[in-house]
Amino acid sequence: MNQPATPEVSTPHGKIMLVGLGPGSHDYLTARARAAIAEADTVIGYATYIRLVADLLDGKEVIKKAMTEELDRAIEALERARQGKKVALISSGDAGVYGMAGPTFEVLFQAGWTPESDIQVEIIPGASALNTCAALVGAPLTHDFCAISLSDLLTPWPTIARRLDAVAYADFVVALYNPKSGRRTRQIQEAQRIFLRHRNPQTPVAVVKSAYRPKQRITFTTLQNLADADVGMLTTVLIGNSNTYIKHGLMITPRGYANKYDVEIGRSGARDGEKAGHSLSTGLNGWLAAIHGSDKTPAELAKQYRLPEDYIAAVLSEPLEVEDETVSDGVAE
Amino acid sequence: MNQPATPEVSTPHGKIMLVGLGPGSHDYLTARARAAIAEADTVIGYATYIRLVADLLDGKEVIKKAMTEELDRAIEALERARQGKKVALISSGDAGVYGMAGPTFEVLFQAGWTPESDIQVEIIPGASALNTCAALVGAPLTHDFCAISLSDLLTPWPTIARRLDAVAYADFVVALYNPKSGRRTRQIQEAQRIFLRHRNPQTPVAVVKSAYRPKQRITFTTLQNLADADVGMLTTVLIGNSNTYIKHGLMITPRGYANKYDVEIGRSGARDGEKAGHSLSTGLNGWLAAIHGSDKTPAELAKQYRLPEDYIAAVLSEPLEVEDETVSDGVAE
Numbered sequence: 001m002n003q004p005a006t007p008e009v010s011t012p013h014g015k016i017m018l019v020g021l022g023p024g025s026h027d028y029l030t031a032r033a034r035a036a037i038a039e040a041d042t043v044i045g046y047a048t049y050i051r052l053v054a055d056l057l058d059g060k061e062v063i064k065k066a067m068t069e070e071l072d073r074a075i076e077a078l079e080r081a082r083q084g085k086k087v088a089l090i091s092s093g094d095a096g097v098y099g100m101a102g103p104t105f106e107v108l109f110q111a112g113w114t115p116e117s118d119i120q121v122e123i124i125p126g127a128s129a130l131n132t133c134a135a136l137v138g139a140p141l142t143h144d145f146c147a148i149s150l151s152d153l154l155t156p157w158p159t160i161a162r163r164l165d166a167v168a169y170a171d172f173v174v175a176l177y178n179p180k181s182g183r184r185t186r187q188i189q190e191a192q193r194i195f196l197r198h199r200n201p202q203t204p205v206a207v208v209k210s211a212y213r214p215k216q217r218i219t220f221t222t223l224q225n226l227a228d229a230d231v232g233m234l235t236t237v238l239i240g241n242s243n244t245y246i247k248h249g250l251m252i253t254p255r256g257y258a259n260k261y262d263v264e265i266g267r268s269g270a271r272d273g274e275k276a277g278h279s280l281s282t283g284l285n286g287w288l289a290a291i292h293g294s295d296k297t298p299a300e301l302a303k304q305y306r307l308p309e310d311y312i313a314a315v316l317s318e319p320l321e322v323e324d325e326t327v328s329d330g331v332a333e
Numbered sequence: 334m335n336q337p338a339t340p341e342v343s344t345p346h347g348k349i350m351l352v353g354l355g356p357g358s359h360d361y362l363t364a365r366a367r368a369a370i371a372e373a374d375t376v377i378g379y380a381t382y383i384r385l386v387a388d389l390l391d392g393k394e395v396i397k398k399a400m401t402e403e404l405d406r407a408i409e410a411l412e413r414a415r416q417g418k419k420v421a422l423i424s425s426g427d428a429g430v431y432g433m434a435g436p437t438f439e440v441l442f443q444a445g446w447t448p449e450s451d452i453q454v455e456i457i458p459g460a461s462a463l464n465t466c467a468a469l470v471g472a473p474l475t476h477d478f479c480a481i482s483l484s485d486l487l488t489p490w491p492t493i494a495r496r497l498d499a500v501a502y503a504d505f506v507v508a509l510y511n512p513k514s515g516r517r518t519r520q521i522q523e524a525q526r527i528f529l530r531h532r533n534p535q536t537p538v539a540v541v542k543s544a545y546r547p548k549q550r551i552t553f554t555t556l557q558n559l560a561d562a563d564v565g566m567l568t569t570v571l572i573g574n575s576n577t578y579i580k581h582g583l584m585i586t587p588r589g590y591a592n593k594y595d596v597e598i599g600r601s602g603a604r605d606g607e608k609a610g611h612s613l614s615t616g617l618n619g620w621l622a623a624i625h626g627s628d629k630t631p632a633e634l635a636k637q638y639r640l641p642e643d644y645i646a647a648v649l650s651e652p653l654e655v656e657d658e659t660v661s662d663g664v665a666e
Contacts, residue, residue, distance in 0.1 A: 145480055162638075190648075
């Protein structure tokens, strides 16, 4: 995505910068996002996002587009870049997360653009809505999580429903993007119904509106009452996993996974037997040893561990390897 | 999480700031993250993270901890805050995503802290590894995605395996955190095996090491070759969904979901019949109308749409409501 080493033409090279603004407040702009806007000749974005950075736009060409005109925004950016202009395409959150990066590359590829052409493309990452909403409510994302958009404008409902069902079953923390709009009011009810197939009705839910903006509002509810919550276009919904709790007005997902299925804990109460910096006794190696040493059939083990029988059978078909326990280990982001 | 309106003591109030550094380069620090470090008396973090901001630490107390000493870091922060100090607990990426926010609240709660106490807590969100890695490889996260840590230091393997299987089936884009370490070498192989139960061996995979740092390295591979990729502690692995492709060295997940299951497309080839800004004909309302108008049994529909039979039956047990189509709609982050 760099400029060619030996430019063949003397016209100035255009540039498209896909800028993630984070939540929108200037405090949460990265230095690079701010510099990219300063560097731009033209700034293109949805009117609400343009407003968030209005005081940084003096002397620039500003093009406001409606919410649904994403391809138009990308086409305008390409036209300006072809004229040698530097263009900032701004998105709230992260330009790569349900943002402008996808539509922009679709337009660029259709126009025959390649990274070797004389239009440079740069993506400037930012904190997405799930990061900023999590920071406001406590520590809900300390364990595995996923993001699902409830918008069916570009995605068939069975695809969305299948994803909701899969992650509800597998106990992820879930961030729902685009949970509701003027017309789309039933999607959130269906999401609730699917989650209730697997999750406790008391599962904590945070509803965050306009995070880090003047109209910010945070409410806590439960899965049971989710359909009655005040949810709109500028709202992100965070649904906890089976260990998430709310205490003193904070939503917390504990890092250590105090699993509700006894069978996964192994030597119950033997936490003192676990070694710091080492895999759990119920980690991969301990689990491999347990199933290799078990008298049960793959079908019985599949039921016990709620895993596919063919996966268990494949693992059991291989000899048990004993791994080296002397190397140090750790957890990092 | 604000200071009490009427402080009861005259000693200075301590503060714990959980700072997400983003990828680590100063260009991607938010203004608030930089100000928080400037404001801090004490900065605590894993040695690698301390190094990333070394030039901002003049005159401050700096406490370096090992990777696995997360609770120690939180305890040190609390001790300093009780002395009235301002403490920045720094994490790479987002402090809330597999970061220090969780362990810190665990320690604070155990010590009897409440948000009304005289120690203020602030979480400063940043771009997480999945955001920054995505920005470097193209636009892989334009559709639903999830983050799964392969570390079994605190999570039983069956929990991790169940999550991998669920999201492979439901066709998420997946970011694998902590994919491998000195001792944990087999988890990534098991993840590959589970994914191959559901996904095409040619599914694109990006392997990103040390994003936005001097030793940054990006390689593309396929699910089939994932186990052979050069993956380590500072690596994030991005696995595409069934629509993700690599073109001109960029990994792209198209925003519109060109679904591989014909049945979900509905009026095939009738894209011209879809209305901009409106739900797809295969969106929730279209799908509800289709199953209500079908002669098939719930079991047959469940198989057709790969959804649970009891969900289909519950939907069919309710009358079909026709929604108002006159309200405008849109997609936002």
